[in-house]
Amino acid sequence: MRLTVREVILGLRRAPLLSALSILTIAFSLFAFGLFGLVALNVSRTLRTIEERVEIRAFIADGTPVEAVSAAVGDIAAFPEVARVDMISPEQALARARKELAEFNDVFDADVLPASLEIRLKPGYRDPKTVQAVAARIRTYTFVDDVRYGEDWVRKLYNIRNVAGATGLVLGIAFAAVAVIIIGSTIRMTVLARAKEISIMRLVGATDGFVRRPFLIDGFVKGVVGGVLALLLAWLAHSLMDRYLIQTTFFDRSMAIVGVVSGGFIGLLGSAVSVGRHLHEV
């Protein structure tokens, strides 16, 4: 192991420019991927915030006994899809309407606004089909006059979410593939620069594993260093965007660690493929 580490250090010292170029190439490839990840993260968070607004409103017929409504609230809250049920009295509805639609203040009257139930759904149950199914069940209560949930809006939101998810997946795979190819080619240059050394190692009886090991460590280390640089660049981009354009969220600690370690593994994979190919050619 000590010999392997020494070979890695020697390799870095022997070709410092090539090593620096490899690290920068890895850093910029991962930075592009990281920027995409940042956009995807923020789009996904925004969509999730919008999704949280998906609610079903059940209007209650005038004169319904409070006990009946309270029992129904308990029932509905027990639905597996339901996160929360709130009962809104006509007075509360009026207060809210006055607050949200101040320009129509003089039109509102508590008598025209019915009592209602506001039902919020759990994450994962906010798709049009589930919302519709829950609404249908609520409609079966005899005291429910009407049920509304913005059918069109929910459908559009869900479509946007699906398109964003699919685009994100395809772009993510494409960015990752480009990063792996670029990093693999960079590491291949390192391998070719040390082709003579490899041929000598093989002539004197080094096993393939022995030849491969320093390159794998080299690839992993470069990947990790490139990953850290990419993370710094992404943070810089995020800070500038946050300050001058729009408020954005940055990766949390676990995402950052996963990103850097992924850089290491991409480097390791690139090295394994490049050295493997070279060993089979010679």
Next chain:
Amino acid sequence: MIRFTHVTKEYPRTGIALNDVSFRIGKGEFAFLTGPSGAGKSTILKLVFMEEKPTSGDVRVSGMHASEIKRHEIPLLRRRLGIVFQDFRLLEDRTAAENVAFALEVTGAPRDTIPSRVSRLLTQVGLASKGTSYPRELSGGEQQRVAIARALVNDPMVLIADEPTGNLDDRATRGIFQLLRDINAAGTAVLMATHNLDLVRRSDYRVIEVNRGQIVFDSADSADAAEPLPPTSA
């Protein structure tokens, strides 16, 4: 120890390099492999250290058959061989001692034994005082001595030398040849490919002459043959 039995080697692009070649090299033997460029000498050597596999026929080296050997066994075979090339193949950024030590390190020799073994080998090839010199600071003959020291690190049964004097002047050639003789005298077999017919004539070692992929003369089984080698002005 080395046995070729009806060996043919054909390359997809350049065609037949060896055609029905058979010979054997015994323990402690010294044999020259001669012939013009492209005759097949290097192909024979590559088959010996299993850089190549025969298209047909059998190559057996130190009990291992080319047709049966697994990829992971080839390094083990090479540790029983010493290999020397015309272009020395030294690592330019390592000293003579480090180049020799490198061969010991990659084969997993105990670390504490390496310095003394390197020192002994450099002394054996006459470079005791040049251990800290880099290849660029050494003459061609000295670089070849380092390469020979490296080839000897694992006490090989046979030393394979592909034109080891090809890049050297007469004086260095004589020195390297004498070194190979000494190595052979100590019990290591030597198989040396060379163009240098003067060298061949000056010794009474076995000569295997190859031409167009075939053995056209082998002094071991042609004791009564006519002079095999053409006159030379070299």
